[in-house]
Amino acid sequence: MKHLLTTAAAFGLALLSAVPEAQAQSADKKTGISLYGSGLQYIGDLGTGAYKYNRIGYGGGVTISRYITPGIDIGLAGNYGILKYTGKNGTAHDGVGFEADATTINIPIKLKLNNGWALKEDAVIAPYLLIAPGVLIASSDHYQPERRLVDNVNYKAFDLHGAAGVAFQFSPGFAVFVQTGIHQQFGTDMIDGVSGGHKDRYLQHSAGITINLGKAKDTDMDGVPDRKDKCPDTPAGVAVDEAGCPLDGDKDGVPDYQDKCPTEAGTAALEGCPDRDNDGVRDSEDECPDQAGTAALKGCPDADGDGVADKNDTCPNTPAGTQVDATGCPIVLDKDGDGVLDNVDKCPGTPTGVPVDSTGCPIIDPAIRSLEKPITFETNSTVIRKSSYPTLNKMVQALKDHPELSIRISGHADSRGTDEYNQGLSERRAESGKKFFVGRQIDPARITTEGFGESQPAAPNTTKAGMAKNRRAEFKFEFYIPSQPQP
Incomplete structure (x- = not known):
């Protein structure tokens, strides 16, 4: 048995070296169908040497399992095999033997070590323990020397299968595994036709494949399952990373599909575009990108606040509130038409025709x-x-x-x-x-x-x-x- 396990493990590791990434049966693919072949080794009254060739049988089976939690799978397993003992081992029972058709139906409860604690759930190598209560249905032919048939016995018994194994998951949907364990019967001791001595039981060494079925829920249809998707509401058609979030090439926190400057790091307020002078005007639209200004003046400053950018202002120190022309210089007007310019008119709203003094205020009698x-x-x-x-x-x-x-x-x-x-x-x-x-x-x-x-x-x-x-x-x-x- 040690030789068999060593060979199987070496084979699994050799295959694993060619696979870049693996993932165990999971919440995304909850149903697993396993097909396998088995070597069966009888242990009982006729012999207890488990490695003797004359007591090695064969068989196979199928298991359907269901993911319950990261640490537990539960399934239904059906196995058929031939148990035998040929009596050619030079013992006192030389020439005595049996051959049994054995069918077991079990409910395997798999305790997975890749449960997020010992190993990650998506670990490549996924060891496990298994206990599977069930029933054995068998028919045994018992022989005396020279293969003379003595009797044929049909029986049923409670069967308890305990095993340990390791799965090598090559993709989310495919795995190979090796497993070894023992079947212990309760209620019968007639597999070998001898009772009262060693309890009949047998080892089962299996190797097979598992196909995982199921489809992960992916609400936004970006190819990343909801349970791993950190951005579950990504719009349709937007390219995402492994976490399900939209790509952000310049790493400025603004996804590429919303980024007006996808190759330059910027700010969310400016739709991902940079703003060197922090004046709220993106550099691509800023006529003065290194001087903080106003959006109204395309990012250029206006020191005297007259609405004319400093770079165009011929009169840069105009007093606040003064009306200016396109060059930033004051416009001299007489809005009330009283003959006194607005810049010196102390009564700028005098009605037309009312006589005024030199300050622009009406003359009182x-x-x-x-x-x-x-x-x-x-x-x-x-x-x-x-x-x-x-x-x-x-x-x-x-x-x-x-x-x-x-x-x-x-x-x-x-x-x-x-x-x-x-x-x-x-x-x-x-x-x-x-x-x-x-x-x-x-x-x-x-x-x-x-x-x-x-x-x-x-x-x-x-x-x-x-x-x-x-x-x-x-x-x-x-x-x-x-x-x-x-x-």
Whole structure:
């Protein structure tokens, strides 16, 4: 038996050297059909020397197995063989012998060592252990010397087959294997026609082939089974690697089929294209690939933000917000047509035909300007004195007579108190003036208020008279341009 196993293993290793890769019966190909031939060696009352030629029989069989887990296969095996003993061994039983037709039907449970722990499941060499309970159905002819038939016995018995073997898987669908084991019967001891001594049993040495059947599930049909596919949703027709993921020739994380620059490493944001200056514009479209710029200017910088790339900007330091021409230089316009260019026009929305001064602001009638007289307040007070009513009423009437005008009220304070307090006090004094005008039906939209605290004194704050002049509100008529049409 040792010689047989050594020869079979050497044969398997010789075949294996010509095969680049192998894979055992697996979850992809779950059903295996094995065909094999066997040498059978009787052991019992007539002889216990397992290697004697006069007790070697022969047989064969078929096994259908099913993958259950990486470590277990279960199947159904049928074996037929001839067991014999010729009696030509020079013992006391010389001339005595038998020949038996033996059929076994077993349920092999294979314990695979390529289970992912001891060896990888797709290991080339896949050793295993096997235990197979079943039944023996046999018919024995027993002989006395000179081959005289003594009797014929038919019997059935419980059979337990234990074995060890190794498979050499040459492809996912084909393997060869060698296996050796022993069949032990229970319930009969009449294979050799002698009972009461050594229990009858026999060795079975087998060599054969296994064909694995089945088709791995491959949802995206890329040729890589789902259980190995790390990218199971690859679009149809896309070339993939061994892991089932789309090819990425430049290794930038963007698959070749989505990569607009498949031979240059780039970024996913730019569909796999490079961007040396990291300005978000791919190098192939960047007119300034080594200077960070903007997409609107094809990747070129614009230091003064006027919309003209620096390389084309004749006036590179134009102030923000200035309208420029194609060369980046300011465009001098007079949009309101008042004769004052926009770059110096302090009132750029003046309606056509309204006379303006040198700043572009409408000219107010001097008679109306003469009504712009300040009013004063008591210390720490925002209450308008009744003595100021005549002055204020004249300004109210001017606003009613001239709807094109608005008025600006500026509040002030003397130097007593903190800056913060005086600022708030000046703002409240301006608001008091506004309330006066609003109370006389002047649209609040035509009234602007502001406070200057103690920052703009009308007289020194060194005397009571000076401080009295500084506790004031001043008024200035302006041309009114409503944001919406007035009722």
